[in-house]
Amino acid sequence: MGVNKKLIVCAIGIFVCYFYYGILQEKITKGKYGEGEEREKFVYTLSLVFVQCIVNVLAAYLGTKYMQKKVDATPTKYYIACSLTYLGAMLASNHALQHVSYPTQVLGKTIKPIPVMILGVLIARKRYPLVKYLFVLMIVLGVALFMYKDDKAAKSDKHEIGIGEFLLLVSLTLDGLTGASQDKMRSEYSTQGYSMMFFVNLFSILWLFIGLIVTGEGLLFLSFSTRFPVVWFNLLSFSLASALGQIFIFTTVTTFGPLTCSIVTTTRKFFTILTSVLIFQNPMGGKQWIGTVLVFIGLGFDSVYGKEKKKK
Template identity: 40%
Template sequence: MRSELQLAVATGGIYFFYLYYGILQERIYKPDEQDGTRFGFTLFLLSVQCLFNFALGGIMSLVLDGGRLTQKKPVSASAETAPLGLRFSGTAWLAFFSATYLAAMSCSNMALQHVSYPFQALAKSCKMVPVMLANVVLGGKSYSVTEYLIVLMITGGVVLFRLAKSKQGFGMEGNSAMGLTLLAGSLCLDGVTGSSQRLFSSEFKPSSNFLMAGMNFFSLLYVVPVVLYTGEFFAAVDYVQAHPAVTYDLIAFSVCSAVGQVFIFYSVVTLGPLATTTITTTRKFFTVLLSTILYPENQFNNGQWFAVALVFAGLGSEIVQKYARTQDKQIAKKDE
């Protein structure tokens, strides 16, 4: 396909599936309109989501990669660049960041029981903060002053958004302290996951489909026994039977998660990481905007809109900086 058509396909797929993903995620965790009960079975939801992700990733790996798992080393080989200088086998390393990936999603989903979806979406925009910290600690990377200023702008915007929400002005509402803690934990786990994935991919060169299937396979190994042992599976089934409308939301949410990941991988392969970052960043803005339109209780005041603008101004600056670095590299290659 021509590059313009590739961009249209990637953007359309990511926007459609992840915007709908956001709507469904918020709807699943909202109190039922009839009896006021709330879906609180996060691990059950994650097990369904991981099952769909694993199934689609495995099918894509078999069909598109011919069953080939890696391009460089067998996954069981030892790695020289594992986190903190540890020597992991490829399988153990994959199992490690699959656990942090699952824990990050668990914290993010559970936070929705304590904070609004727009705030969760904005807070997740701070992902680059723990990713940068993890890259410095685990990967030995260094960053420029400009990059740290961009992080400060994004983080400051999220903090301002939370403070401006209080009816008393710049204060904190106690009932969402748990939500803030869960989001902080999710971001830190995202940082460890992202840094570990980068090092793992550099060492073993796995196909993107295998990485998707492998991470969700190990996540299922972790979450399914816990869901069964705690009885959450049976409690969730009882809740779904009492609230049949949730069934569609759960399945559609999981389908959007799986297919959305495929479009992101497609965008990375065909358009590159920079274009993918641009698409996913603008998608987050429209997710926040759509939530305020669909749910009147999520309406923003002037201070919150300023905070949203600050966050996406920082994200836009990050994209511009990445684009400039890409252009410099292309010029350097031409000069060679």
């Protein structure tokens, strides 16, 4: 499969899987279980990610066994570091949903390529042409403008930065550190996608298990799932979408780099909403048109002039 075709397939896979993933994530974290006044909210973030990582490991194991031919030679310390930042970013992002709306979380995560690029340069010693920074900034601004809703309710609400926004900032920083670790593994050891997915999730399971024991959340979650067993269907559906999506994610990371992957994941929401607008012929405002133009110009020029510089 050609390089461009492979990137397109990975991008479409990420769009489809994480579209379903996002719907289930909001359903699990925002929904209430039970009837009447006894309804309960799902607040077990560690347990949610724990189940997700178990399914991810199983999927990655099958991939390493049947799809991957090259033996992995990446030192364990890189996987440990990557799993800590990867897990921390995921937990912070998921827990932020307890304090901010899902659209706010998505909007906040649109700037993910920026910390990935900056920390990749500082830590992994990546080299990008100067125009690359401009193109990435155009894409980020375009997506943010397209998704920003400047309604009357938002104007009247004097919103201050709280714990939800702080958690999103933490998540973005850890995303950048994860990208830097993945860049080093990719450039120094040619780490394969299934191996990276397997070991990063495997170590994440270890940290999560310790967290579930120390915090006592494990027993609380088991009690909750016993009272409301329907939550297991949502969790497993969510985890399967995550596992399939991660196959495309880690394939993109190891083949094209963390920055390209972050650009794909950032623009997926933009293309999902744009498709909906075109299909249902919903009118777009001025900011959305400006955002659309910026995204397409940024993506177009980046694909031609934004190639990564080779290390000498």
